[in-house]
Amino acid sequence: DVEKNSPPAYTLYYSQLRAAICYRYVGDFDRALSLLAKIEADYRFIDYRGTIRLERAETFSQSGKLAEALEAYKLVDSLYYRTEVGAKAAFQLAELLQFDLDDYAGAKMAYERAATAGPQEQVQLAQRLSSALGRYFTLWKEYDKADSILTIFDADSMWIARDSTGSPIRLEVVVDSLAKKPLVSKTDTARQKPDTLLQQAMLAKSPTDSLKPTVDTSLAAFAEGSEVTKDDQPKYRMIPRPDRNTTAASRALASYQLGELFHADLDSPDSTYFWLNRAVHFELDSVNAPRALYLMAGIANADTLDRFGDRKELYLFILSTYPRSRWVEASRVALGFPPTIKTTDVARTRFFVAESLFQAGLYQRAVDSLSVLVKETADSTYLPKSIYTLAWIYEHDLKEPDSAIAQYKTLAAKFGATAYGAAAVRRIPPPPEPPAADSSKTKTGEALEGPPRAGSASAAADSTFKSGGPPAGKAGADTTGLKLLLKNAPTDSVKRALDLDEIERIRMPRDTTRSRRAKESEEKY
Structure with missing residues (x-):
């Protein structure tokens, strides 16, 4: 009779699951987690454990317990791979890694797993975000390469060619043995501490207060009264350096493209402002700079915490610095000026x-x-x-x-x-x-000059x-x-x-x- 009058298992599962979600919406995360753990342990709901574990991971994420949420998402993704529940868990795991943990490599892999199953819209979105993160890594390599070159551009020691063992490659210099003399250093034998029996014997034969010239090849550069000239310094094979202006332009362009990527595809205003600001700071070209400044002003206008400064200064800077840009009219409208009426040609x-x-x-x-x-x-x-x-x-x-x-x-x-x-x-x-003039005509008395006759070809x-x-x-x-x-x-x-x-x-x-x-x-x- 109890089994006959009891509600179906799905009704019990669904009602308790919705109750846990309601607890989560109102901020009572402890009761939500407790209820989810209870229905997860019930053997009658074994067919719905994937959804229960997914809601449990979502509750951990919204409550701020990111470590627990990370493990819970990975569990669902691994146990229910290539299913709708597993794809949804992988997608939410990717968002957690991208926006909260700044792990773009892990987010890219999670988006790729999310694109294997689930609704068509989610699959397409996961594919687009995975491609965008791949583009991010490509642009980051371009930026990092250009920035590293400009950082060490003036350091000569960083441009020395090295062999397979990492040793610098020296250039062979022919030394004139007659003109080149060994460096000689004066050593006070009275104050020098003897190290070997041979040195002790030599010091015993020499006066204690004498300064005997000795040849020192290892400490010649630091000997008293001796200087190393430019010709005496070792010469190494140098790597040719790229053009500084071209490298700087590549760094600025890579920064601008990263900003556009975060703005259009990855939906991250903070990262967009960061990279566009760097691009302008790195002297971005006059074609893309107005666009970068306009986007920065829009982000500053939408930010309620005033973290990005005054938007009006950016708009006015566009008007004064780039008066012929196509972003001037949009900046005027953003500042409250009436739009310019263009006459039709x-x-x-x-x-x-x-x-x-x-x-x-x-x-x-x-x-x-x-x-x-x-x-x-x-x-x-x-x-x-x-x-x-x-x-x-x-x-x-x-x-x-x-x-x-x-x-x-x-x-x-x-x-x-x-x-x-x-x-x-x-x-x-x-x-x-x-x-x-025709000589035959001049003999008959015709004039040499004057307009041609009427009807002639001329x-x-x-x-x-x-x-x-x-x-x-x-x-x-x-x-x-x-x-x-x-x-x-x-x-x-x-x-x-x-x-x-x-x-x-x-x-x-x-x-x-x-x-x-x-x-x-x-x-x-």
Whole structure:
């Protein structure tokens, strides 16, 4: 009857387990541990001992008994490996080692064990944290190597090469036996204590108050009246030292990356501030320094104990030291200033519309769009690029060299100091030279100087640059350098981008040494 009217074993186990957890939540750790020990010893709950032991380890951890918690977590992890309870115990063990005991190596191993079983979210988180700790050890090695090199950089004795036994490798120096004399020290034989029978016999034969010169090779450096010169010092093979500035930059970058790692992946504000502060102290580059200072200011703002100083000083330092950084606007907002309203460059939008038309092969519509842009835009960074693109389409796609020359001249006159203006100057062909005098014509009495006759090829070429339009009857003739350039243009230039770097790939023929020599020979003969 007692067994019939008693509740099921699971109900008894679950109710007592929840009661122990409630005791733990209210801070009554002793009653929680006592109740957990009671249900752990009950044979009816043998199938639930893994969960009971896990809750017992969690109670030890929250009560501050870290040593007991550590042993309890390890017990569950080892007894229930590759199960959901064991994976959860391994994950909590890793957090205990990482945040409370600062044992990153042990935490990495525990995260790897936690990734073997359990819910999918926990498995992915354990894998990410294990990878982050592996990245931590890699960055720490880079930082420690650079820091060690800079610490001993000026100590010459640390850069002496050594052999396999650890002995320094000496350089063999040839000594001139005639010029080199042994060091001689003066020893007071009266005050020197004899050590051997031979020394006693020698002292008995010599006067007690005499100073006899003796050769001392072991104590020559410390003998009275003798000095070791630079040439007498032993010379060793030295290890070449790395560049100091490069090593310092590597140390600063490794410190910054460690700070970013603790901020983004390991979720440790204290370690984040520590490493970013070191990076700034080690003269971090101007690209990453504003970001480091901004993160430090955010940590100082969130800290209620004021352990990291005044955040306003960090924000103001960003504004004053890095005014062109992209973190300036965020710092202004953090200080309470209104955000800066940025004006929209209409020419930029119009240029991209014209560029899309060009890519689609609608050259005339692209020219019309660029012409309106140039006409209605007074001040924009896209204005020189638009004029150059307009001239490019006239030259290569619409085959209107005169219109292209007019656009190039306008660009060179208004924006000659820009990169596009300089490119336009290179694409403007030089004016044609006057025709050479013909000896046969001079004999008949024709003038040597004067403008060429109307209808001649020279007149047609000259009219191109004077009138700005194509010469009559010679519109299809390639009489200018720009028209010659059209023949050399690639056939697939329609699909090219409008960037200056790619546009400049097609230029006038280069004035090489071979071409100059050919010109000189033609002029000579």
